Structure formats: C-alpha cells, structure tokens
Amino acid sequence: MPEIRWDIITEERVIIATERSRRPHDFKHADAPAEPKPDFVANCPFCVGNEAMTPPEVDAFREPATEPNAPGWHVRVVPNKFPALAPEGDLNPRSLGIYTLSDGVGVHEVIIETPRHNETPVVASAQQWLAVIRMYQRRLQVLSQDARLKTVLIFRNEGKAAGASLEHPHTQLVGLTFVSPVLQRHIEGVQRYRSRYGRHPFEAILEQELREGTRVVRQTERFLLYAPFASRVPYELAILPLSPVARFERLPDEAIQEFAALLQDALRRLHAVLNDPPYNYMLFTAPVGYDAEFWLHLRIVPRLSIDAGFELGSGVGINITAPEDAARYLREASGTIPTP
C-alpha cells in the first residue's frame, strides 16, 4: 500500500509508492560516467588559461602576486555571461492594466570551483573543496551589502538531466530583489508550525530524527545529514545545523570546514550508490528580514526521474524509494573518493 506523507513545514504531500521501487543500481540515467574526462579542454571558458573567455572576474582565491583574469587562481567568480537578470539599474515597478511587472534587476554569478576541468566535488581534495565553500560564504558576505537583494540562492547543477550546460565544475549564485516563492512558503510554514507547537519545526525534526535514526545518514558535531520524511524524490537529502543559524555567512570557520567535509561526503555517497547521478543542490540562507524564523539548510535533489503532468498539475511528488531505504543504502556506502 502506498503512503501519503505530509511535509510538516509546507504541509505539501508526497506519495511514497515503493511497489514501484527499485534497488539503487536499477536507476538508469543518461549521465552515467563515460570515458574519463581530461583536466584541460581548450574551448572550455572555465579552464585555467582561458580566463579571457569569461567576463572579468569579481572575486577569486589566488596565489600571491598573480593578476586578476590570469592563471594562479584556485576558485574564481565571474558574472554569468548570459545572465537571467541585469546587474545594474532600478526595479522600476509598473502596471500594465491588471498586470504588474518590473525590470529584471539582480545578480547572477558563476563560482568556478577549480582550474581543472575534471576535478568534480567527489574527487577534489578536502582543501580545494573547502576553498569552494569558503567562497560561497565570502560571496554571501559581499552581496549582503547590496541593499537591493532580498534573497541570495546558491545552487549547483550536476549533469545534463539536472540542467547543467557546462561540464567544468561550477556553482551558480542568483541574487533576487524579492523573497523567492520557495522561501516565502517555507517561512509561512515555519511561522504556522511555531504558532501551533511553540517551537521551530527543525527543532522537532532533529529531535525525532536523532531518536529514530532510520533516516539519518551521518551526524557530525554540528550538522545532520538525513533523508527527509516527506522526500519528494528518491535519495533526496538535507544537511541541517544541529542548532539554529539563520545565515550561512555567520558560520564560524570551524563550522564551514565541517560543513564542507559533510557535503563532500554526501556527494561521494550518492556517487557510490547511484553511479554518478545528475543532481541539484540548493543552499538556503535567510532572506533579508527573516533572521528570526530562518534556520539555514541545504537540500540535495538527485534527478533520477522527470516531473510529468501529474507532478506539474498537482504539486504532489511520487517517490518510489522510501527515505528510510535511501538512508540505509547511503549509510552503508562509504564516502570515500571514487577511483577516476
């Protein structure tokens, strides 16, 4: 018998239909590893030496005495060459009869994670990956000074089925002039839960997950990696700090180090269990004005199936792998570095 599970924050429902279930190695995806990738690709705009192929960099971690837009960098940040939003200008909100619109002002950056074309997060050194996560934090700190931005979303697309158009390892960042609908619904859900039960829903979730253990993949000193009870898709994962922190830019560096290592471990476990799956992850940090209710978290969404008319038309996910099974497979997997 399938189950319908409620998300306690958004109150949305997910159908857990394990009659259709498959073991992890039965998930087929188009992005499965082909031949090994080279560490340099001549026409890749993100490879070292090709710095002139991108817009001028806005930030970088570099070797001492190297110049911007030249080799010597470890992590490099550039504006998106085809930005969805324009960096300059005012919102200029206006009406068009009954409709409302504004100019598409915002920030769209690319965080190039490594000079090496084939250094994906699962094979990167701990030091290199830590530099990526430190750059996430630094960009959030810098952009928190831009008074126009209300939401800054950091996200990563891995594989064509997850919407990645360039292969070279990179993360994107979009700054929006409004609170995104996803965060709006999340915050309303947190407020609703709090007014009913007198505490933050993540506090309740942590208490139950740590007690039950069936959906826990790994616990560290400050974070929990787990498969959410109402996971919308197979092998969905979340990373949650064990105590409330609203903004990623406020984490002390020891917490950043622990977070970086846990995220890399999570991606390695998914790589091992699902054979290098396409995925997205999204880092949710407090939008402006909501520090009181926000508890930062990261969500990892493997892209093993396609949302069809049912999901688009209902908003209900159909998940063929129970989160408890996903967590068990991922606990049993080692988070070791895959052989190239």
Added chain:
Amino acid sequence: MPEIRWDIITEERVIIATERSRRPHDFKHADAPAEPKPDFVANCPFCVGNEAMTPPEVDAFREPATEPNAPGWHVRVVPNKFPALAPEGDLNPRSLGIYTLSDGVGVHEVIIETPRHNETPVVASAQQWLAVIRMYQRRLQVLSQDARLKTVLIFRNEGKAAGASLEHPHTQLVGLTFVSPVLQRHIEGVQRYRSRYGRHPFEAILEQELREGTRVVRQTERFLLYAPFASRVPYELAILPLSPVARFERLPDEAIQEFAALLQDALRRLHAVLNDPPYNYMLFTAPVGYDAEFWLHLRIVPRLSIDAGFELGSGVGINITAPEDAARYLREASGTIPTP
C-alpha cells in the same frame, strides 16, 4: 533588460529574459520526429488486440455488440498497471511522532485515446479526438460519485522529456483524497484577488487579453486560447472558457465539441511551430467544495528546457520567449493536420 512579471493569481514571479531568446525553430529537443511510427506494435499494451496486456477495462466507447477487453473500442479506460495510489481501502490517517501520514488511497486510470499506435492528437480525426474529450467528461462524471475523492486531475504527457513512458497515445487521470497543493494555491489566490478587486481574476484577465490581443492565439464562441502574461516556460498556453464554469463535467456537449476542436488546434499549432515538441497538459476542474471560486481551465506546458537548481530552489521560472512573441508565432501558424 529582462522583465520580472507577477502571476496575478498565485503572485509568483517569472523572469522573462529574451536576451537569451531563440526563434522557435532554434529550440532543439530530443523528441523530434524520427521515422514514421507503425499503427500497430505487437508488444504495446494499448494497441488493439492486446487488451489482455492491461488490467480489465473500467470504461470504453465501443462498437455495438463487442465485448469488454476485446477489439471494437474507440477509446478505452483501464486502471494504471503500476498505480501510484491504491484504489481500495481507507485513508487511515495517523501520526508517527511529529509526522503525519495516511494510506495512499486514490484512483489512477489510463485513457487509451485510440486503437491505433500512431494516431496522435495532431493527426486524429475530429471525431476520434472528440471521443477522447467526451471520455474525459464521462470519467469525471463517474468519479464525482466517489465521495473519497477531492481532486481529479486529467493530464497528458507527450514525449520522453515530458515524462511519457509509453508511446501509444494516452491520457492519465489521478483522483486524490485531498485538494492538491497546486489547486490549493490557485484557490487561495482567487480568493485574495476577489477580496481585493471584487471580481474573479479570470474575468479581469479575459477583459484585458481580449482588449490587447497580443497574447491571444485564437478566440472561439465560448473559449480563449492564449499565452499567459506570466508564462513560466516558452510557449506555455492556456484555454479558458469565456464565462465561468466550475466543473468540466457540466459543460454541454456543444461546448465539449468546441473545446475538443480548440485543444486539437492548439496542439497542431505547437506541433507546427516547435517541430513536435514534448509537452504536458493538465485539465483543472473544481475540487470538491470549491465550485463557487473555481473557473475551469487547461494549461499546456511545452518541455523545451529543464528546471535546474535555480527554478527548484527559488520557485521562479526563467522564460526566454516573451508570451507576446509565442502568441504571434502560434497565431501565424496554421492548425492544419501535419503530413505524417
């Protein structure tokens, strides 16, 4: 300069970023027509003669004196062989600590649109396609008697990129024991708009769209086919009755005939302009208890791009084709039958 547009019902935002725009023939998709398909496939469970390969039929339009689960049908309805929800049983709602769940009870049917494997909606005769739409109405009438169901969603997936797993033309129907989150948000938006402006948002939309004309593809006596102002994806379309009707099962047969012809015309125009694109469409009819605020409509969503981390993490769509441009291309296209 990109634009940010508001949906006046859900208040969600869409980025219209036409700097990235392409002309319609530049949209590439994996589902572009290959060689012509045969009209019969021996191992297709939906082809005529293969009736034993499906669960026993629950409804059909058939030739007189033919038997259920045998040839002689024009449109045939069977339970989904791999249903997401179980047809029998009670909800049995329960708690698991802080979480809530219930048994996955509901209805999941397949409407086989034709005995012929290659008779897609764009090549079907008007009579055959009308039978499909009449069957939509008949199933909604039958299932409105099932007191467990609060939402019945009819949807069609065309092409692999739209989540279709079987090629033979078919539509699906899912009956849910709750109001779906998509309808819940829509209804809340309608209530909010009405309390602010004193009328249904679709009344306001129709007035403005008919006056402006730039987003109209075609108007018939009772319906409007148009590209919504805040279209989330390129070439998104909607069909809206010109005066309010809550439930599809209440449309008189003349309106059903007009609706069937207009939907077929819309699909033919998309086929002509976008070269047989993958798409989903969803028919939204009033969930139980909301006849007063509901205005039935159909939404067509071509699947020309993949939602990536930005869309998943923000809930904001990035649309690279202005609805006004999409409507113009579709107005200029003929809705004639493609040559096979």
